[in-house]
Structure formats: C-alpha cells, structure tokens
Amino acid sequence: MQALAVGLACVLVKFGAWWGAMGWDRPMIASTITGILLGKPVEGITVGAALELVYMGTQSMGGVIPQDYGLGGIFGCAFAILVSAKPSVAVALSIPFSMLGTLIYDLFKFWATSLVTRFQTHLENHQIKAFKRLWNIQAFVYLLMWFLLGFISILAGTSAIKALVNMIPTVIMNSLTVAAGMLPALGMALLMISLWSKKLAPYFFIGFGLVAFFKGTLIEVAFLGAAVAFLAVIGQIGKHTNGNNAQPKTAESAEESEEEDFYND
Structure with missing residues (x-):
C-alpha cells in the first residue's frame, strides 16, 4: 500500500506539472501530496518546506531541467516518513x-x-482519431513510467534504505545534517544570482537582520516581506496613475505611451 501511495503521488505530481503547468512538481506541493497519501500530512509539509529551500533556485531554462525537484520532493518525503529519518537525511x-x-x-x-x-502523418491524412489515439498512448506511457518508478523504488528499496540509514555511523550522519543545513543556502544563492540588483539588495539585508538579530522565523519574515511588497506595488501604481493624470496626452504621446507599456509588459 505504501508503494502504491508513492506511485500515485508520482502520477498526481507529474499530471499537475504537465497538464496546465500548475506547479505541483514544486517540492512543497509534491511532498505535501506524498505525506497526505501516506497518512502523514504534517510530516509531508515539514519535509516539503525543507526541500523547497534546497531547490528554490532550480529552474527550467530553455527546456533543460537541471534537477527533477518534484521527484526529489516525493522520494525525500517518502523516505523521511517510511524510514523515520530526520529531514536532513531526507534532503540528502x-x-x-x-x-x-x-x-x-x-x-x-x-x-x-x-x-x-x-503525428504529422496523421494530420496530413486527416486521421484525427489515430492522432488522438497516439496522443493518449503517449500520455499513458508518461504517467505509467512515473508510477512504476515510484512503486518499484518503494517496494524494493524501503528495507534497503532503512538498513542503509541504520548502518550510517554517527559521524557521517552528523556530516549529512551539516550538509543539509548548507543546501538551503545554496538554493538561496542560486536564486539570488538571477534576482540580485542594487534596488533589491536592501530588502535582502532587512530579511537577514530580522532573522539574525531579532530571531524572526521564516514565516514571520515572509509575512513582513509580503506586506512590504504590497506597499511597493501600491506605491508604483499610485505614481503611474498620478503621472498619467498630470500630463494630458496628445495623439503622439498616447502612441508612445502605448508602445512603452507594450515593451514594459
């Protein structure tokens, strides 16, 4: 039943990621789904939060996926629950x-x-039913592939993983804990590479100060960050509205404004 649950989690996560790009493959969502199916939703959310920090900076660029963070979230959560391992071991x-x-x-x-x-041949010959049948076969193979991976891995590997975890010496286990603590910092660093700018730097240091000096939790910092972001957006909208009202638009300026808005969007 546990293997079936993990296999079903793989199907749901990949289904939500492919059809509609709903973001179900993010570790937070993938681990939560896995935890719910295994009957441990709280553990799933906890492990998902830890894994989300690790894979935060991992993004698909031009169709190239450096890491399948959805699958990492599923199996990290599954092993944390089934092997009763620490979140640091699940991350590793x-x-x-x-x-x-x-x-x-x-x-x-x-x-x-x-x-x-x-597919192209079916379209050229107007064989719509054959085209749909081939598409359904492709989709079925896609979901079956992930189901079998989750099912077989848990069915054959849980005992082996549990024995492996029990055999790990304390020194190595402590090393894994330290490494797992460093991985979220790596995920944040990867994210900052693409987002860093002089305008955003003060917000980063404000968040750092809230955690380092005032002992704020991530939830508290995220709440304050959301409030600051809301105020910033409202301020930008107000400035944009006031600027438009202050300057009467001629036909030429209106055309330039529309062109500018097009490129800004």
Missing part, C-alpha cells in the same frame, strides 16, 4: 532521485520526439 536522499528523474525524463523525450513524424 532526495538529491540522487532528482538527478535520476532528469535522466528518465530525457529518455522519455527522446522516445516522444520520435513520434513527431507519425
């Missing part, structure tokens, strides 16, 4: 599965790409 165990997920997805894309000519 999720990394190999995130890399494995990338490899498996690349193999699927290779097979799916080979079907393009058949």
